Amino acid sequence: MSELDIFLQQVVNGLTIGMIYALIALGYTMVYGIVQLINFAHGEIFVVGAYLGLLAYSLLSRIPQLASGGALILLPPVLIFSMGFTALLGMTIERFAYRPLRDAPRLAPLTTAIGVSFLLQNAIMIIAGPQDRSFPYLMTVKKVSSGPVTITNLQILIAVLSLGLMFGLHGFIKNTKTGKAMRALADDRQAASLMGINVNRVISIAFLIGSGLAGAGGVMFGMYYNTINFHDGYMVGLKAFTAAVLGGIGNIPGAMVGGVLMGVLEGLGAGYLSSAWKNVFAFFILILILLFRPSGLLGARVVKKV
């Protein structure tokens, strides 16, 4: 393998995991854009999504006709099951843990978010056990590229699915009435509510969508790495959040760009430094980028009055 091939291989691997980061980052950025809350529990919702996917798979694979069908048959119900439940979970969390504190000091909902995160993480540990659980590929993984750079059909599936979900969301925010309401809320909540927008409903929908996407990210993460643990939410959540900031928090295309970039940076860090230092590399680049673009890559420039 030549230098270039190694580089390209790391980029391809980074892109795949970056897509998953981007999906999770979307949830962070949507919630932050609308309610200015760093939703610490989001990483945990992602893990719940992965475990729900595993649960759905183990239920479905008992039916022999389905089990032999491969990814095309198994994946849609697994994804829908996982996304549906995580979406409801996210909405419920917002209703009970964040909504009562919406007008409280800004750090109060952050603290309940930490509490929710502890609660979910330990609930997963108690229900599913503290050990690593193996996650099925759901398909036979094959190399589909010619040449020295390996691209598998799984990687393509992940990329296509993530891009589909991201562009779906983008279209939803751009074109539907609810999407417009979300943008209005992000701009000015009070003015939006005066225009007759049902603030609670729109915030609920934002949590619903963001958590659903995290659930999808969880299933894909499980398929890609084949093993899930109740602890995974911490690091993945941290990186997805970082990705959201990197792109400019509150900005939806920004979260996608940030997620993909974070994945690629991590891939390159793992390839050229060592896997132990890959996160240092990613965070270091993050700090550097923020130094030169203080509001993220695509974030709106906040003009300081002083």
Next chain:
Amino acid sequence: MITDLKPLSKLWLPLMLLAIFAFPFVDTNPYHVDVMVTTGIFMLLALGLNVIVGYSGILNLGFAALFAFGAYTYALVNIHWHVPFWIGLWISGFATALFGILLACPALRLSGDYIAIVTLGAGEIVRIALNNLDTITGGPNGLLGIDHPGLWFPKYQFGVKSEPYYFLVFVLVLGVIFFLKRLESSRLGRAWCALREDELAACFMGVSPVWAKLSAFAIGGFIAGLAGCVFAAKQGTVSPDSFDFVVSVMVLAMVVLGGIGNIGGVLLGALTLSLLPEFLRGFESYRMLLFGLAMILMMLFRPQGIAGFVRPKEEYRPKKITSPK
């Protein structure tokens, strides 16, 4: 609220001090005393973070990095140059203050939650560096054989018992409280308050936000350095596990839960969150689950924190119009 207690407050402080002093003599269970030492260290950390989050209003998500820096500083100077604890305490404090300033430098260019992310990233970098710089920090195993403190006169070695650390920690906590109380009403304290309330107006009055924020990181760092040094000296070992993100998050939760910017509240928050897991021990594997639940409920019950107060908001509220009969 506080004014109602005026006659009591004179009695309150000595009684409190007496209770703190008497605790290890009344409750001789060494485990309980040990838990109180940990609580005291967390109180120091919460007080330090409170300077950054509460006084200057900067959200810091990587406070464990400062704690770690203090602990490793003492561990290194003690192991390599046999610096005694009482000098190491100052070295840790000042070195960590410098490190805090270093962390704050990139943060000053940023606004709001972007600072939080830089501190979070820095916290992770420090933790990973501690794990991987094997030759200096001993990697995941950490550093062993750190000297316990001792007194020259009367000659006394702290050793592995908890009681002497209990007194050491609480002397430090009281010293820091005294220092912070004085600080609150100093020029710097008033500058922080002004910046928090209205940055624009404060700047017009000649307050330098850069200077104020750097000082907050330095002072917060100094206190975290003291906490780290005591922690390292008590344990005799330091390892990266003790300084992960959960520590940063817990200390932040203590500050918020107690009441941001309020010294008494922050102490109460640290006490509550340190002791709660001990009281929940009977629930075994459900312990941390219930801990999370308790955190949510406490916050919902008192959004401003246990001891926080809400500044009444002046707002136009139309009176209810009663229709004439």
